[in-house]
Amino acid sequence: MAREALDAVDGLVRRALAERDDRLLVVGLCGAQGSGKSTLAAGLQARLVRDGIPAAILSIDDLYRTRAERTALANAVHPLLRTRGVPGTHDVDLGLRVIEALERGEAALLPRFDKAADDRLPEARWERAAAGTRLLLLEGWCVGARPQQAAALAAPVNALERDEDPDGIWRAYVNHALAGEYQALFGRLDRLALLAAPGFAIVRRWRTQQEHDLRGVTSGGMSDAQVARFIQHYERLTRHILHEMPDRADLTIALDEGRRVTAIDGEGRTG
Template identity: 80%
Template sequence: MDGAALDAVEGLARRALAGSGDRLLAIGLCGAQGSGKSTLAAGLRQRLESGGVPVAVLSIDDLYLTRAEREAMARSIHPLLRTRGVPGTHDVALGLRVIDALERGEAALLPRFDKASDDRLPEARWERAAAGTRLLLLEGWCVGALPQAPAALAEPVNALEREEDADGVWRAFVNRALAEDYRPLFGRLDRLVLLAAPGFGIVRRWRTQQEHELRKERGGGMSDAGVARFIQHYERLTRHILTEMPRRAELTIALDEMRRAVAIRGG
């Protein structure tokens, strides 16, 4: 993630903080898999905390339901819900409790999810946001997303939907969750930032690069073929976000294939 993007988000955050009084400011950071959200959030946190602004970073990935909960949903609703990621596979109430505590000025435990074991870590391994936190960064691939019109769900967007969700039950469930369950969470955001990939086609390359890095660090991980299948779970909503969110995000940072900012709108 280049300095121009970080400068733009920092400017947005500082202006918003200046007008927020003593209350918690919540900024949503949305971007496709591999777009650099975590790197940007970490850089912003470092800059602000060096100036005395307490910051908490929460990834929507850390709100995933446990593996047992997703297994139960796979049996009762649709097998594709076994795979973490799409709306309906997060513990939204947990995220709201974190925000509630921070808004009261209290210290708050920040949940953490272990993707290697595909399960939530025990509370003893969660991080703690300090009392008096001034800024919460909620980052994730679908943060702030809006549901699609029902008619848009009719045609599958890829082989996964065509072959494993032929009747549309899974995608209808995901869309309904986004329309209903996620509205209270995303409604708490004061500002929304979009890291706009040049298109969905680059996401496979970015996500594969991430997996290669994880293999070097930890061993194991998904194969390239596994990544190709995995990202199909995200394709529909990622394409929708890239189409509709730039019109309403307070800040949109258009990226090239190397994740460099090529255009910055808003702020």
Template identity: 60%
Template sequence: MSPESQSAADIIEHAIRAKFASTHSRHPLIVGVCGSQGSGKSTVCKTLTTRFTRAGLKVANLSLDDLYLPLAERVTLAKHVHPLLRTRGVPGTHDTKLGVHTLNALGHGGQVPLPRFDKSIDDRRPKAQWDSVEGPMQLVLFEGWCVGARPQTLGPLDQPVNALEANEDVDGRWRRYVNDALGGEYQRLFGKIDFLVLLAAPSFDVVLKWRTQQEHELRDQSGNKSGVMSDAALVRFIQHYERLTRHILIEMPGRADLVIRLSPERAVLGRF
């Protein structure tokens, strides 16, 4: 069967099984799945969780999105560092220590709480509402839009990539803070990954389309709560992610363990 006739979940499942067959020294196997907004990474990971659970493995699914800092902490960052840090998403707006602690805990026995963030209210859910799993796990699927990313070199940070950077980060202070965070605390978190997968969008241009579809689904599910964005707000929001998304599509394919290239319709074009 050619890669083009398989789904992304099929290809990743095969790669994980091959990894298990060749590696017996570490549990859990932590698989990082990186993909831009709307690329389908969350759906793929849920499918893989179901498949491997049915096969008898103990599987946990953790999203980088569930590690967002609470709203109050981002408001403080916005006040003391840069106003753009109020918006969730970029490096510097996640609780990386919580992520490292959670991934470590999944390798041990006992109940392990899995953080949960509610995007419809733009805040972390109370701990009583988090899910939990019984460790130790054999497989952890860790997905997110910049999972496994590395920082840019300083030169490219000088030139804004969109109107948001040009108008709201005139001196580059926000994007340098984001880049510094990515080069520091995030590398400890991403260093836990054993096998890195990239779901590669054909270009950044299709990401807004995908993310708009995603937001419409969230709007339908949440009953149009105030935390769900309008299409106009989404255009501005996606610009927060543009720089690093473009960087990932250039930099990560050369080092990821598995690259799955997607069409604008999210069909698999090939694997590398």
């Protein structure tokens, strides 16, 4: 991740921390798959900890429901809910409990999800945010997202929706979940930063590269064909986010296809 992006988010966070005394600051970091959220979050945490500011990271991916829970959801509502990713496949209450514990100044276990096993890790393998944590960075592809209007759900956006959700049951469920409990979680954000991809078309390339890198160090990872299908689950909401979030995020960092920063708008802009 470019130094200027890290500097911008760092500036946003430090200004907000200065306004909050010793209270917990919760910052959302949104960005499409492969945009560099995890790298930026880790860099920011390292800077803050170096300066004596306790900071923790929680990825919305680590809030995924267990495989058994998603299987039950798929059987009860729609088969596409078996696949992790979209609103409705996260344990939102778990995320809220983490925030509430940190707001009380307590230590908190941070859930962790094993994507290779497609299941949540046991609590014994979760990380712990220290008592007195000042910053919780909640990062994820749909962090801070708002639901679409019902009329926008009518037409499918890709082959997955057309062929596997012809009646719109899955996308309506996802949108309903986003409009409900997810807004309770995102309502706890004190600041919101967006890494804005130049468009959804680049996401397939970015995610494919991630899987190539994964296959280079492990025996896991999806094939290119599996990636192409998988990202269709994310397409509708990613396009919606890129359209509506830049106007309301506290900080928007525009990226080009090489993840280079092309513009910074909001509290962290420079120049």
